[in-house]
Amino acid sequence: MIKINYLKTMVLGMGLLVASCQSKQVQFTEADIQIIPKPAQVTLNSGSFEFNGDTKIVVSSDEQLQASEVLLQALQSAANLKLEVVKEKPATNYITFKTNETLGKEAYNLTVANGFIEIEANGFSGELYAMETLRQLLPSKIESNSVVEGTDWIIPNISITDEPRFEWRGLMLDVSRHFFQKEYVLKTIDRLAYLKMNTLHLHLVDDQGWRIEIKQYPKLTEVGAYRVDQENKAWNARPTPELGEKATYGGFYTQDDIKEIVAYAQKRGINVVPEIEMPAHVTSAIASYPEFSCLEKPVMVPSGGLWPITDIFCAGKDSTFEFLQNVLMEVMELFPSKYIHVGGDEATKTNWKTCPHCQSRMKTEGLENVEELQSYFIKRMERFVSSKGRILIGWDEILEGGLAPGATVMSWRGVKGGLEASAEGHDVVMTPGSHCYFDHYQGPMDSEPLAWGGYLPLSKVYQFDPVVEEMTEEQAKHVLGGQANLWSEYIPTTDQSEYMIFPRVVALSETLWSPKDNRNWDEFTPRLENMLERYEYQGINYAKSAYTLRANATVNDTTKVVAISLNNEFPNPDIRYVLNDGVLDKDAIQYTGPIEINKTTTVKASLFENGKPVGKVFEKTFNYHKAVSKPVEYLTKYSDSYKGAGTTNMVNVLRGTKNFHDGQWQAWIGNDMELIINLEASEEISEVTVGTMESQGPGIYFPTKIEVFTSNDEGKTFNRVGVIERPAEVSGNVELKDFTIAFEKQKATHVKVVAESLKKTPKNGSGWLFVDEIIVN
Known part of the structure; x- marks a missing residue:
């Protein structure tokens, strides 16, 4: 493990302690308390408690026994201690529970003293979280899957009063773009509970795969759960499959799988929220049952990137709503969650504008546009969901055209949706891309695995606060909490999924649990290092990007x-x-x-x-070159969205990275780059290099042509000295490339460079041209 030793804290297991608990003198300091998320109040007392073969756990309910399992299992695996569970309290050396109905349902008080540990809670969640805290007070070796010799399992005497700041502390797993087996979901549940997270949001449906068995509609998994295997191609470079091509990549959860996941999660204090997308991101459903679309044409499940999303559910057919209600009925039988997520995002409503069924619906309902038709769609589904005693939740696009009365909003496009919804009295879950999208890069892009884009380092996650400054006190009451989202377009394996989740979810857990004024990045980092050591024992493929x-x-x-x-x-x-x-x-x-x-x-x-x-x-x-800091005249102006360092950008030695938001790039769209560099003297030169980027997902393409001209008469006349022409090629990779034009040595006072942008992309848009430096030698 890459590790910086800020503090040498735990002295356990160093052979300094002797056999008897009473004779062991262990001096703990506040630095030894490395719990994440940080408890609300901690008081360190003198003395310590040792777990040994005589330690008992006193329980009076099945819930207390269930809460104890995480500690019982860890002590048996790592310490070879099989603690006895009893109903009567012994004289000493025990853990006991006490019910306190004045505490919140997830709150707990923990007292560790000489000879006993007392957990005070108002139910299962508080009891479980106290046990997770005890586990983190033990040496990190407690996470070992095999017995560790020579370690003393001692924790400090301590008093902890703790409760969460927010009630919704979640992670979303996208299992549609890439399917993850049930076993990985169960592991993720354990890891969330360890951090006192309480919500797992499963994104079960998207264009590229339907992942849940619906018995009334078997084609949803027979057809919709599989796509043509193009995993050897980049996500956004996968061609549309031909009708009838054999689909072999995918999978789904049977209803028995879902029952097992939900039951397992309940034992870990985790609520599993299902997401069944509508009206868009459902090409997998349309491929299974074309009759619920506007065009009713057969389509294939996409193998990769899809934009725009036009194959969506028809809002004009009553049969569509009957289908969706039947689907949700089966979903609600499997998931006890009071929240049912219906997506609602990124619907391209082109077909609605011409569909006779949709137009008839708009006329009948007095709807002015397709945005109001989407609002009608969501409101109708909300009435159904609420009639079943559940709450509809959706991405912030469900606000468009008017929000259903009982709906909750998940704000992802920044915080605007959360502000708007909370102002209208709706509950919100904040999950802005800026702080919560774990499919974004977490380290320098040039040194990281391929990701969706954007930059979200660990330290920025730690800055997240679901309550934003613009909110009134009343709006803040509607903030349920926050969650991270891991979209899986670029995440084909569980190893990669772990890499993107950990350790960023560790930072998120503290922002959602701990009091805001009790958090500090400098104080968090040594506790994080202890957590990473625990992850080493747990075999989690966490990212070390924060050290890069x-x-x-x-x-x-x-x-x-x-x-x-x-x-x-x-x-x-x-x-x-x-x-x-x-x-x-x-x-x-x-x-x-x-x-x-x-x-x-x-x-x-x-x-x-x-x-x-x-x-x-x-x-x-x-690379210092002959044009460094020379005057540049732009004959075509760069975009105001990507100015780089201004007029010195092309000759400032500083190169851009694969993160096109890094401030080192200038960009053009819809026109060509054309500029003149004044060398301020007659210099002998023989080559010009143009530094460029290609990232076709956001529409950035290499230039299709580069021309270089030189002048030796102060820019009055120019002669072309070289040209590169290259046709655009489809690519799903992010790539940096220097294009060099070499020519015979000659004197020049000015250099003119013209780079042509791709005027029309395969998706009929204008291509961006990004350039970071022009090197003259």
């Missing part, structure tokens, strides 16, 4: 000196570096401030631990 070095460079336009700052997400990291051919060990220089360079230089740097480099090495060459 980031570089921020600025250039002084007057002196042309580049200043390079290095950091990662942790406070006071031990970073060392070398330049050019230096060896990143014996020659390493302690990083204390920005590294200044004024010529072509390669910087190599690493995080160090115990005097040795650990983790990924940062390496980047800053």
